[in-house]
Amino acid sequence: MKVSQVRLFVPNVRECLLFYRDLMGLVVLHGNENTPYAEFQTGNINIALEPLLVSQPNEVLRKPHAFSAHDQVAIIFKVDDVDATFEQLKSRDVEFVKEPHDTPDWGHRVAYLRDPAGNLIELNGGN
Structure with a gap:
């Protein structure tokens, strides 16, 4: 599968x-x-x-919010360079909820943003 x-x-x-x-x-x-x-x-x-x-009204649907443990899924995009991708997307007026930073326990560099529906997206520069 x-x-x-x-x-x-x-x-x-x-x-x-x-x-x-x-x-x-x-x-x-x-x-x-x-x-x-x-x-x-x-x-x-x-x-x-x-x-x-x-069949719920849009007001009931989850609204975008800051990075939190309430998310049930994240879309992870592997990128060659988190900082370069961050700068490229910022130049297109993409808003980020967490700017590029290292995650020492995982050995990755990451940044977080949301799509218009509120889905969490991670840019991941790890191995």
Whole structure:
């Protein structure tokens, strides 16, 4: 068994598509600004976006918040240079919840941001 895709259920597919395509620079495999879905190439495991499968009003949905233990999932992007990727994304007005820093226990350099749906994203420069 192999993981082939991570599917994110988001309140606004278009907003997240623009974030992952235009700001994060991911290659779109399927979908566009007018489709109710999107899929991005990210190596061996793709990321897909679909509308939420809940019938709750948007006010009840989780809002983006600072880095915390309340997250149930994080998307980890392995990058060659966390600081260079951080600077590149900052130049595109991407907001970070934690700037690049070392994690001595793990031997990685990391930075954290969120997509428009509030999903936690880690940039990871570890081995």
